[in-house]
Amino acid sequence: MSDQDYSQSEMEKALNGVHEVKIGDVVKGEVLAIDDNQLVVGIQDAGVEGVVPLKELTADRNADIKDQAKVGDVIDLVVLAGLGHDKENGSYLLSKRRLEARKVWSEIEDKFKAGETLEVKVREVVKGGLVVDAGVRGFIPASMVDDHYVDDLKKYVGQSFEVKIIEIEPSENRLILSRREIVKEEKAAKKAEIFANLLPGDVVEGQVARLTNFGAFIDLGGIDGLVHISEISHDHVDKPSDVLKVGQDVKVKVLSVDADKDRISLSMKALQPGPWDKIAEIAPVGSAIEGTVKRLTAFGAFVEVAPGVEGLVHISQISHQHIATPNDVLKEGEKVQVKVLSEDPENKRLSLSIKALTEKPGEPEEKAADHNNNEHFEMPETSNGFSLGEMIGDALKNDSDDSDK
Known part of the structure; x- marks a missing residue:
């Protein structure tokens, strides 16, 4: 084979190895340069270049692009659009974040079909509910945040919790989630455990959940027990709110447990020194x-x-x-x-x-x-x-x- 034939054969082989780049293709890109808050990459097996802006690398707009990749790295990308043949800016717009999101959507769809739950983190409060990070953007309607009405949703920002998938539509980036059923199930399990282990005479710790004219409801960690106003103190109490406040930690004695009626009677004064204990002084x-x-x-x-x-x-x-x-x-x-x-x-x-x-x-x-x-x-x-x-x-x-x- 002559040198001319050899060169021609190698050229044909090289040309045959060049793949046409199409929108939606998943490609590998080698980082050639980091310039102007974007990566310039060479698309392998295509002989063309593309760009990956910071927003297509991560959802964190405040991230430093130099922390996301370095020259020489080879990363998986998805082709978003063609930019013509601009050698300075590259021929294609590429994204790492959307490729990862595509994988996440696929995983979420599999979990939805299997009836599995997701772990999410609350990012912000918007009108009507919470925006959460599930690897992709998810939304929890206000009515599905808890098993009761929540007046201020801001307290959930930054929290992570388990949710059920209610609706999923990847093509529209729609993911509707619910925490309400999870909370109900958790409370039911805790309630059953408490009733199974709590006995009259036990001394337990709880937190004041609600105050009424006739007493205080104490959260025992999944179920509320009632301290009747007559059991708050040995001294006369006109209103429970005069001596207690919501959120206050208290120690109580169990007077009675009725699982059939979901009732637990508690006493605070039973743990306090009574006036009769000091009668010799009084x-x-x-x-x-x-x-x-x-x-x-x-x-x-x-x-x-x-x-x-x-x-x-x-x-x-x-x-x-x-x-x-x-x-x-x-x-x-x-x-x-x-x-x-x-x-x-x-x-x-x-x-x-x-x-x-x-x-x-x-x-x-x-x-x-x-x-x-x-x-x-x-x-x-x-x-x-x-x-x-x-x-x-x-x-x-x-x-x-x-x-x-």
Whole structure:
């Protein structure tokens, strides 16, 4: 073969090896130069050049193009358009980002058909919902962000979570997603776990989720339990919002669990020292303290000496004079001075006397004082927690008092 024949053969072989470049083709491009925020590449097996602008390399508009590629790199690209035969700027517009997106769309379609979920990251809030990054742009309508209405969607920006694919149309770059069903499933699983493991008497931590006039709902990590207003504190609480706030971390004791009715009753005050625990400090035996008449009954008056602590002034301990009913000399809300006769913190009983602090008519002051100081008695208890003498009166003592008049 002559040199001329050889050169002609090599030329034909080279020409046959040159592939025509078409729009949509996936090609390999060797980076020849980085110029003016774009890559200049040589399309392999085509003998032509193309350009890849920064926006076609990455979705990050603030990225440094020099971090995306370097001269000599060979990267996979898709042909977007022909630019003519401009040697300075290249003959074709190429994209790496859109080729990667094409692969992502294919993967998402496969997951959609298989009923699988996606992991996405929230990029921004737009009218009607959230824009997320799923490798491609996705959208979550506001009604599908959570299992309840969300007033402010901004708190989700930057968060990553699992979603279900609702609608996909790669040709229109449309990807509609939902988090609502995922949240429902997660809560159902957590709820079942909590009901299976939670028992009355358990002490757990939670967070105040909602406040109402009748109590506070505490999030136990997937299900809410109720602390009734009467179980918030030993002190009187007018409104739960006076002492609690949404988002506050609290420790509670489980009172009851009813899985059939989805109810969990909780208590905060059960974990707090009660006023009866300090009764020896609040009302030591023999001390004189001020109290408020709370209730009047046929057998005596209940007097509050501290928040949550009431003691009984038996009718026989109200006055030295015989009285038919406590209403004859006392009224509800009245402030009175009482002497502590006995206390029983375990059974929350407190015996008080008003007459022990007053002088008996016709009795010298010193003698009255001695008599009053020794006016402490023990009586057998009845089933309701009060002594028999407290319930029916000390008839003998009343007769003796009457004979002294």
